[in-house]
Amino acid sequence: MHLDINRTYLLLGSNLGDRELYLERAIQLISEKVGVVIARSSIYETEPWGNTNQPGFLNLALGVDTRLLPFELLQAVLEIEKMLGRIRHEKWGSRLIDIDIILYGDDIIIVDDQLQIPHAEMQNRKFVLEPLAEIAPNLVHPVFRKTITEILTTLTDTLSVSKR
Numbered sequence: 001m002h003l004d005i006n007r008t009y010l011l012l013g014s015n016l017g018d019r020e021l022y023l024e025r026a027i028q029l030i031s032e033k034v035g036v037v038i039a040r041s042s043i044y045e046t047e048p049w050g051n052t053n054q055p056g057f058l059n060l061a062l063g064v065d066t067r068l069l070p071f072e073l074l075q076a077v078l079e080i081e082k083m084l085g086r087i088r089h090e091k092w093g094s095r096l097i098d099i100d101i102i103l104y105g106d107d108i109i110i111v112d113d114q115l116q117i118p119h120a121e122m123q124n125r126k127f128v129l130e131p132l133a134e135i136a137p138n139l140v141h142p143v144f145r146k147t148i149t150e151i152l153t154t155l156t157d158t159l160s161v162s163k164r
Helices: 019-033 070-083 126-135 148-153
Strands: 005-013 034-039 045-046 057-066 099-104 161-163
Touching: 005 126, 005 148, 019 034, 019 057, 019 070, 045 126, 057 126, 070 099, 099 126, 126 148, 126 161
Parallel strands: none
Antiparallel strands: 005 057, 005 099, 034 057, 045 057, 045 161
């Protein structure tokens, strides 16, 4: 059976160890296990969100063409995190690598205990929207029906997010 190719947008983050190395290794594994990386944002230095008593993050956004279905994609990114040594201790805690599925396909909306697409908090987080706007400024959020750039212009998040 031939599965359609879907464009997915991922956000990668790291705030422990050699942060750039973890991002690079994650991108390599994503290209091997998920699909073709067609867009990659700059790296952004970001203040921690949620739990602020931790080191700053490096974040970047990827556009990936994948044949994986959404829940297969979730399993693949969780496996990549595990391969790179991620251990989930606490919500919003420090991490070697974090890979979040931000959007999948053009109009896919999934609300499930294990997976929410679009990412439930993306519209509130500058560290997601800044790198995403760099690679897909005219991408339309399937719930709000606004482009990433439009959402970013009305954002109230004041955390520091700066391109490296």
